[in-house]
Amino acid sequence: xxxxxxxxxxxxxxxxxxxxxxxxxxxxxxxxxxxxxxxxxxxxxxxxxxxxxxxxxxxxxxxxxxxxxxxxxxxxxxxxxxxxxxxxxxxxxxxxxxxxxxxxxxxxxxxxxxxxxxxxxxxxxxxxx
Amino acid sequence: xxxxxxxxxxxxxxxxxxxxxxxxxxxxxxxxxxxxxxxxxxxxxxxxxxxxxxxxxxxxxxxxxxxxxxxxxxxxxxxxxxxxxxxxxxxxxxxxxxxxxxxxxxxxxxxxxxxxxxxxxxxxxxxxxxxxxxxxxxxxxxxxxxxxxxxxxxxxxxxxxxxxxxxxxxxxxxxxxxxxxxxxxxxxxxxxxxxxxxxxxxxxxxxxxxxxxxxxxxxxxxxxxxxxxxxxxxxxxxxxxxxxxxxxxxxxxxxxxxxxxxxxxxxxxxxxxxxxxxxxxxxxxxxxxxxxxxxxxxxxxxxxxxxxxxxxxxxxxxxxxxxxxxxxxxxxxxxxxxxxxxxxxxxxxxxxxxxxxxxxxxxxxxxxxxxxxxxxxxxxxxxxxxxxxxxxxxxxxxxxxxxxxxxxxxxxxxxxxxxxxxxxxxxxxxxxxxxxxxxxxxxxxxxxxxxxxxxxxxxxxxxxxxxxxxxxxxxxxxxxxxxxxxxxxxxxxxxxxxxxxxxxxxxxxxxxxxxxxxxxxxxxxxxxxxxxxxxxxxxxxxxxxxxxxxxxxxxxxxxxxxxxxxxxxxxxxxxxxxxxxxxxxxxxxxxxxxxxxxxxxxxxxxxxxxxxxxxxxxxxxxxxxxxxxxxxxxxxxxxxxxxxxxxxxxxxxxxxxxxxxxxxxxxxxxxxxxxxxxxxxxxxxxxxxxxxxxxxxxxxxxxxxxxxxxxxxxxxxxxxxxxxxxxxxxxxxxxxxxxxxx
Numbered sequence: 001x002x003x004x005x006x007x008x009x010x011x012x013x014x015x016x017x018x019x020x021x022x023x024x025x026x027x028x029x030x031x032x033x034x035x036x037x038x039x040x041x042x043x044x045x046x047x048x049x050x051x052x053x054x055x056x057x058x059x060x061x062x063x064x065x066x067x068x069x070x071x072x073x074x075x076x077x078x079x080x081x082x083x084x085x086x087x088x089x090x091x092x093x094x095x096x097x098x099x100x101x102x103x104x105x106x107x108x109x110x111x112x113x114x115x116x117x118x119x120x121x122x123x124x125x126x127x128x129x
Numbered sequence: 130x131x132x133x134x135x136x137x138x139x140x141x142x143x144x145x146x147x148x149x150x151x152x153x154x155x156x157x158x159x160x161x162x163x164x165x166x167x168x169x170x171x172x173x174x175x176x177x178x179x180x181x182x183x184x185x186x187x188x189x190x191x192x193x194x195x196x197x198x199x200x201x202x203x204x205x206x207x208x209x210x211x212x213x214x215x216x217x218x219x220x221x222x223x224x225x226x227x228x229x230x231x232x233x234x235x236x237x238x239x240x241x242x243x244x245x246x247x248x249x250x251x252x253x254x255x256x257x258x259x260x261x262x263x264x265x266x267x268x269x270x271x272x273x274x275x276x277x278x279x280x281x282x283x284x285x286x287x288x289x290x291x292x293x294x295x296x297x298x299x300x301x302x303x304x305x306x307x308x309x310x311x312x313x314x315x316x317x318x319x320x321x322x323x324x325x326x327x328x329x330x331x332x333x334x335x336x337x338x339x340x341x342x343x344x345x346x347x348x349x350x351x352x353x354x355x356x357x358x359x360x361x362x363x364x365x366x367x368x369x370x371x372x373x374x375x376x377x378x379x380x381x382x383x384x385x386x387x388x389x390x391x392x393x394x395x396x397x398x399x400x401x402x403x404x405x406x407x408x409x410x411x412x413x414x415x416x417x418x419x420x421x422x423x424x425x426x427x428x429x430x431x432x433x434x435x436x437x438x439x440x441x442x443x444x445x446x447x448x449x450x451x452x453x454x455x456x457x458x459x460x461x462x463x464x465x466x467x468x469x470x471x472x473x474x475x476x477x478x479x480x481x482x483x484x485x486x487x488x489x490x491x492x493x494x495x496x497x498x499x500x501x502x503x504x505x506x507x508x509x510x511x512x513x514x515x516x517x518x519x520x521x522x523x524x525x526x527x528x529x530x531x532x533x534x535x536x537x538x539x540x541x542x543x544x545x546x547x548x549x550x551x552x553x554x555x556x557x558x559x560x561x562x563x564x565x566x567x568x569x570x571x572x573x574x575x576x577x578x579x580x581x582x583x584x585x586x587x588x589x590x591x592x593x594x595x596x597x598x599x600x601x602x603x604x605x606x607x608x609x610x611x612x613x614x615x616x617x618x619x620x621x622x623x624x625x626x627x628x629x630x631x632x633x634x635x636x637x638x639x640x641x642x643x644x645x646x647x648x649x650x651x652x653x654x655x656x657x658x659x660x661x662x663x664x665x666x667x668x669x670x671x672x673x674x675x676x677x678x679x680x681x682x683x684x685x686x687x688x689x690x691x692x693x694x695x696x697x698x699x700x701x702x703x704x705x706x707x708x709x710x711x712x713x714x715x716x717x718x719x720x721x722x723x724x725x726x727x728x729x730x731x732x733x734x735x736x737x738x739x740x741x742x743x744x745x746x747x748x749x750x751x752x753x754x755x756x757x758x759x760x761x762x763x764x765x766x767x768x769x770x771x772x773x774x775x776x777x778x779x780x781x782x783x784x785x786x787x788x789x790x791x792x793x794x795x796x797x798x799x800x801x802x803x804x805x806x807x808x809x810x811x812x813x814x815x816x817x818x819x820x821x822x823x824x825x826x827x828x829x830x831x832x833x834x835x836x837x838x839x840x841x842x843x844x845x846x847x848x849x850x851x852x853x854x855x856x857x858x859x860x861x862x863x864x865x866x867x868x869x870x871x
Contacts, residue, residue: 009654015661022670054650083653105657105693108664 001125002027003115004046006037006063007081008055015108016050016081024112034058038066041073048119050102053082064097077124079115081106099124138372142343146336153332157325164321168314177231181238184228188245191217191224192252199256203263214260221249245292347374351381358385405480405497408490413437413454416492425499427473443469443477457484457493467500479504527628530615535560535582538623547608547630549600560585560626565597565605586612589626598628606632641703649700656696660689698829702812705836712840716864717754719746719782719790725754726761726780733766738774741765744781749864750790756837757861760845763830764794764857771798771855789843789860800851809847810835834859 003026005016010032017028029044031037034055041049049067053060060080067073078097083104094101100118107114119125137145195217202210225246232238347368354364364385368378399406399419405426407418414437418430426441433441442450446468453466463485470478479501485494521528527544531537540555548555548563555563561581562572570577588594589610598608608628615623663686665671667679674682723743734741750757761780768778782792801809812832831845838845838859849855 009658011658012654012661015658015665018665018670019661022665023668083650083657103697104653105660105689108661109668 001048001116001119002029002044002046004029004031004037004040004044004049006031006034006040006049006055006060007052008033009052012052012104016106016111019108019111020115023109026112034060034063037063038070038073041067041076042070045072046076048077048079048099048115048124050081050115051078051098053080061096068097077119077122079118137343137370139344139374142340142372146340149332149336150329153325153329157321157329160321161318161325164314164318168318171310171314177233181228181231184224184231188221188224188228188249191221192249195221195253195256199259203259206263211260214256218253218256221253225249241292241295244288248288248292343370343372344374347378351378354378354381354385358388402496404499405495407433407438407495407497409438409493409495411491413439425472425497426470426478441470443471445469453482454484454493458486460486470497477501525629527626527630529555529560529626529628531560531624531626533622533624535578535585544628547600547628548598563598565599568599568603585610595631606630607635645700645703649696652696653693656689656693660686660693663689695829698833701833702829702836705833705840712753712756714751714753716749717752717757719748719750719792722750722754722757722761722792723780723782725758726765729758729762730765730769734769734778737769737772739769739772740777741769742777742779744779746782748782748784748790750861751864752841752861757841760834760837760859761792761794763834764859767830768794768796768798768855768857772796773798784863785860788863790863791858791860793856793858795854795856797854800853801847801849801855802851803849806847806849810845 003020005013005020005028007013007016007030013030013032017030020026021028029040029046031040035058037049037051038058040046051060051063055063058066060082064078067076067078077099080098080101081104082101099122102111102114116125195214198210198214198217200210201207202214225242228245229239229242232242347370350365350368351374357364358381364382367382368375402419402421403424405419405421407422408416410416414435415433418433420430422428422430422433428441439447439450450466450468453464453468457464463483465481465483467479467481470480472478478499481498481500483496483498486492487494521541524541524543527547528539528541529537529544530539537556537558537560540552542552544555545552559572559578561567561570561578564581566581566584570581572578585594585596588596589612591611591613593609593611596608596610597605599605607630609631610629611627612624613627615625617623663682666674666682667686723746727741727743731741765778765780772778776797778797779795780793781795782790785791810831812829835845838861841861843859843861845857845859847855847857
């Protein structure tokens with residue numbers, strides 16, 4: 001499973017990619033901004049995109065909207081990853097087209113399983129994975 | 130001596146007055162008529178007697194004349210005698226008929242007349258035979274017959290004479306009697322007339338006396354009674370009888386008794402009145418005072434009589450009192466005025482005077498009512514009103530009184546400043562015009578107004594509702610409004626709107642939210658990296674660590690997790706208390722909640738050596754699944770924390786009355802002291818102060834659980850027995866329709 005991590009925080013990207021790559025054995029591609037994320041999504045054809053909501057420049061919502069407009073990336077599942085609290089309108093976020101919301105700080109050991117379960121529930125997990 | 134008195138009414142007496150003379154006159158007239166009739170009859174009888182006598186004499190003479198004529202004819206055969214005879218013979222029957230008519234019904238005379246008729250018939254027959262013999266020239270026969278005839282005629286004539294004599298004698302007798310009879314009749318008429326007139330006069334005087342006695346004298350008694358009543362004297366003895374005057378006398382007596390009773394009562398009222406009742410003469414002196422003066426003013430009535438009433442009035446009030454008294458004399462109705470009376474003991478009494486001027490008595494009649502208590506109450510009410518007005522005017526909350534249909538009737542100064550309008554601009558307008566809604570809808574449209582009022586009452590009647598108001602035409606500001614009903618003295622329903630401008634609070638809330646959001650973001654971002662790094666180190670992802678290093682990294686990781694939990698809990702509780710809980714309600718299977726919770730706490734339970742026992746459940750709840758998992762995880766985590774190693778925690782659910790699902794989390798831990806149970810769901814409460822450190826709790830978990838459950842319309846609680854364990858439960862509404870659980 002190839003995961004595209006789009007987040008402006010380098011520390012976060014490092015930890016998340018280590019957790020997903022080293023601990024869970026997934027392929028990880030990192031993008032440091034919204035526009036970078038859009039480009040990588042088109043180039044790398046990821047199985048899922050872990051997208052930060054609050055980013056300078058193009059924020060998560062904008063990135064999602066652009067992904068949905070591009071035929072290549074239209075179907076790629078997106079999971080928001082945010083520091084916002086439990087009650088900050090997850091449902092609103094889901095309505096934008098995200099599969100789920102994972103709050104930061106996440107449980108490093110369970111991150112991979114968590115993403116996999118979300119895809120499984122939504123029927124978006126490719127059989128090869 | 131028994132008085133002559135008939136139980137007759139005046140109308141009956143009047144009837145007698147008319148009827149008695151009338152009857153008497155009628156009787157008198159009848160008697161007179163009878164007497165006159167008798168006299169008339171007597172005269173007629175007298176005339177008839179004379180006619181009968183005359184007729185009888187004429188008949189007798191005719192009979193002789195017939196004989197004489199027949200004699201002459203027999204001798205001379207002269208037609209003169211023959212004609213004479215024929216004439217007489219024709220006249221005799223007609224005279225007999227006349228005589229018969231005159232005799233009439235007199236039986237005796239009729240009998241005579243029958244015989245007379247037979248005699249004349251025989252005589253005429255004989256004369257006829259004689260004439261026939263003469264006419265036949267049978268002179269012998271004629272002469273013989275003449276002789277015989279004469280004899281017979283003479284006998285017949287004598288008989289006739291006798292009979293007629295009897296007839297005329299009767300009549301003559303009657304005739305001779307008549308003048309005497311007439312005299313007697315005349316005398317009777319005269320006597321009757323005299324008696325009639327005398328009786329008439331006597332009856333007239335008798336009736337006059339009777340009426341005088343029965344009406345005038347009795348009326349005089351009634352009149353006298355009225356004078357006696359006016360003078361206060363004893364009334365005459367009651368009139369006897371049942372006529373109108375007796376009734377009048379009776380009614381008069383009843384009236385007199387009623388007046389006496391009323392007078393007694395009036396006197397009793399005056400003497401027992403709590404108010405001072407008095408009369409004051411032209412010189413301003415008391416001429417009558419009731420006993421209330423002692424209780425009210427401390428003066429006995431005798432002490433006040435003759436004193437000028439001004440003397441008891443407080444000097445400062447005298448000029449106004451004099452003016453008021455002067456106005457009473459010119460007034461047509463009662464005049465009221467107030468002043469103060471100085472009591473004998475020097476205390477002052479507030480008095481309300483009600484005064485009336487009697488021109489007849491040349492005096493003032495006054496009632497003085499003590500209004501001291503009322504004044505005190507009025508003053509207290511005024512002071513209270515002033516106090517309330519001060520409070521209202523200085524309130525930080527705007528107050529608007531509106532009518533049922535929303536018209537502004539009254540506002541306080543805070544309302545003026547809140548809406549940047551003067552009170553006269555606010556009053557009279559519709560309350561909708563002060564709201565943001567007025568920019569969206571038409572204030573002048575009754576339907577829009579009604580819709581607005583409905584919303585206003587639904588959201589704010591007896592509760593606090595949030596609205597947006599406008600000032601200066603367009604500037605919006607948030608307010609909290611509470612409406613309550615006011616009972617107006619005029620019986621009309623009005624409503625009081627308490628309006629609190631919450632602009633500042635909203636701004637603070639916004640800033641707080643922003644702050645919390647910022648802090649949350651700023652704290653979580655580094656914590657994500659710290660925790661990730663520590664976990665990666667701890668699990669050896671970065672290569673193996675010495676045991677001592679592993680231990681320290683583990684401590685760092687555990688405390689980071691605790692810090693993250695604390696931050697999460699603080700953010701959650703802030704959201705809950707701000708009522709900003711964003712809930713996604715849907716039908717969710719209890720089994721699903723159980724599964725997700727189990728996944729979340731399984732490792733933790735295992736690490737603590739505690740077994741989790743989930744009792745399978747098929748019910749479906751209507752809830753936000755994520756939040757219920759949060760609640761259940763919190764309760765299970767607590768149960769695990771306080772369970773001894775090797776113990777088990779049971780999680781079950783059941784349907785209960787009221788369409789609710791009750792979820793239980795039962796542990797076999799130390800239990801919760803009873804004194805603490807009430808505070809258990811409050812923030813930062815721990816059974817023991819060391820628990821936070823030992824068990825890693827923040828003291829916010831149960832408060833968050835309570836908030837979430839209550840947002841679902843449910844309840845949460847605990848049952849516990851110290852030393853044996855606790856059962857935490859929460860109740861959530863059941864789904865309305867059963868969904869198939871996979």
